[in-house]
Amino acid sequence: MHRPIYLDCHATTPLDPLVLAAMLPYFTESFGNPASNTHSYGWEAAAAVEQSRAAIAQAIHADPSEIIFTSGATEANNLAIKGVAEASLAKGRHLVTVVTEHSAVLDPCRYLETLGFEVTRLPVQGDGLLELAQLEAALREDTVLVSVMAANNEIGVVQAIAQIGALCRQRHILFHTDAAQAIGKIPLDVEAMNISLMSLTAHKVYGPKGIGALYVSRRNPRVQLVPQLHGGGHERGMRSGTLYPPQIVGFARAVTLALAHRAEEAERLVALRDRLYNHLTPLGGILLNGHPTQRLPGNLNLSIEGVEGQALLLALQPAMAISSGSACTSAKIEPSHVLRAIGRSEALAYASIRFGLGRTTTPAQIDIVADHLYRSIKALRSRA
Ligand SMILES: Cc1ncc(COP(=O)(O)O)c(C=O)c1O
Numbered sequence: 324m325h326r327p328i329y330l331d332c333h334a335t336t337p338l339d340p341l342v343l344a345a346m347l348p349y350f351t352e353s354f355g356n357p358a359s360n361t362h363s364y365g366w367e368a369a370a371a372v373e374q375s376r377a378a379i380a381q382a383i384h385a386d387p388s389e390i391i392f393t394s395g396a397t398e399a400n401n402l403a404i405k406g407v408a409e410a411s412l413a414k415g416r417h418l419v420t421v422v423t424e425h426s427a428v429l430d431p432c433r434y435l436e437t438l439g440f441e442v443t444r445l446p447v448q449g450d451g452l453l454e455l456a457q458l459e460a461a462l463r464e465d466t467v468l469v470s471v472m473a474a475n476n477e478i479g480v481v482q483a484i485a486q487i488g489a490l491c492r493q494r495h496i497l498f499h500t501d502a503a504q505a506i507g508k509i510p511l512d513v514e515a516m517n518i519s520l521m522s523l524t525a526h527k528v529y530g531p532k533g534i535g536a537l538y539v540s541r542r543n544p545r546v547q548l549v550p551q552l553h554g555g556g557h558e559r560g561m562r563s564g565t566l567y568p569p570q571i572v573g574f575a576r577a578v579t580l581a582l583a584h585r586a587e588e589a590e591r592l593v594a595l596r597d598r599l600y601n602h603l604t605p606l607g608g609i610l611l612n613g614h615p616t617q618r619l620p621g622n623l624n625l626s627i628e629g630v631e632g633q634a635l636l637l638a639l640q641p642a643m644a645i646s647s648g649s650a651c652t653s654a655k656i657e658p659s660h661v662l663r664a665i666g667r668s669e670a671l672a673y674a675s676i677r678f679g680l681g682r683t684t685t686p687a688q689i690d691i692v693a694d695h696l697y698r699s700i701k702a703l704r705s706r707a
Pocket residue numbers: 333334394395396397398425427472474475476501503504523524525533534535
């Protein structure tokens with residue numbers, strides 16, 4: 324049986340076999356607990372964890388002591404947002420974020436509101452970019468954190484992180500960025516970009532699921548954080564829980580591999596993505612969502628005029644694994660909040676497709692998908 328062509332790399336990516344090979348010994352022979360400091364099993368595991376920490380730190384220009392391992396970007400976002408809010412009560416209770424953030428940022432912010440914090444959610448422009456003047460105007464004396472994602476998981480838009488960082492630095496406000504979709508795909512430098520906290524995850528860059536990290540700056544400024552998981556005091560007290568060496572080793576290997584090939588892979592993906600888009604545009608009524616160039620290389624998000632969302636998905640699903648412009652929230656299908664935020668109507672948001680191209684995507688696959696899409700859209704429109 325043919326499996327659908329996988330074009331959902333923003334949801335997750337397949338584990339790279341080289342990553343798996345690096346992980347395997349840490350499940351079996353090197354199974355020690357990195358916190359066991361009385362024997363070689365523990366030392367071996369601890370050495371692997373520290374090497375991985377150093378590799379991840381190097382990838383973002385941080386110091387190894389600034390990396391806290393978590394179960395992924397959701398936990399990292401929660402630790403950053405709630406941890407900073409709780410630690411900064413003396414300064415204020417105001418946070419600034421953006422309407423197009425992932426729910427792992429929006430929901431912790433909503434939770435903080437129930438505790439009496441105030442959250443400003445900034446709109447984005449039609450191209451998905453945040454307007455810096457609006458951010459500047461939103462900053463206050465009592466603002467304790469600005470959280471703006473590096474790259475959007477739906478429309479791939481890459482925000483002006485360095486400028487946002489510079490602005491926050493100038494106003495002495497901590498800056499957090501959710502870089503779950505960005506790591507290994509676009510250059511990230513916490514020092515040059517003035518980033519105080521950054522959330523990472525492994526499974527969007529061909530690493531294992533269930534592992535990520537929070538970068539927490541220890542130098543100008545040294546970020547104060549209240550831990551959200553209490554226990555054995557692992558990770559310098561910031562995140563208790565036995566470390567998981569196979570996942571951590573895999574995470575570091577995945578990031579290192581992605582960075583080693585980043586520029587060529589970006590060029591290849593942009594060419595494939597443009598090939599898909601250019602094949603469809605002669606149909607007319609194919610609207611590109613998000614900024615045309617300030618976006619992730621492997622992202623294409625399109626709204627298709629003149630077709631019904633559900634019918635479009637049904638026509639495409641057997642051939643390709645893609646994501647639609649809707650999300651399932653508590654069993655109710657809702658139009659994407661990101662597409663609505665950039666001004667798409669509800670109907671158009673439903674009639675949208677997110678393509679996430681990745682390392683396994685080939686030109687032959689893109690041609691099959693492009694042809695199938697072209698014919699499906701034509702057929703659906705003629706029936707309408
Ligand atoms: C932008 C963004 N933030 C956070 C997450 C959550 O990451 P994780 O699956 O590691 O918890 C995702 C992935 O779905 C994402 O795309």
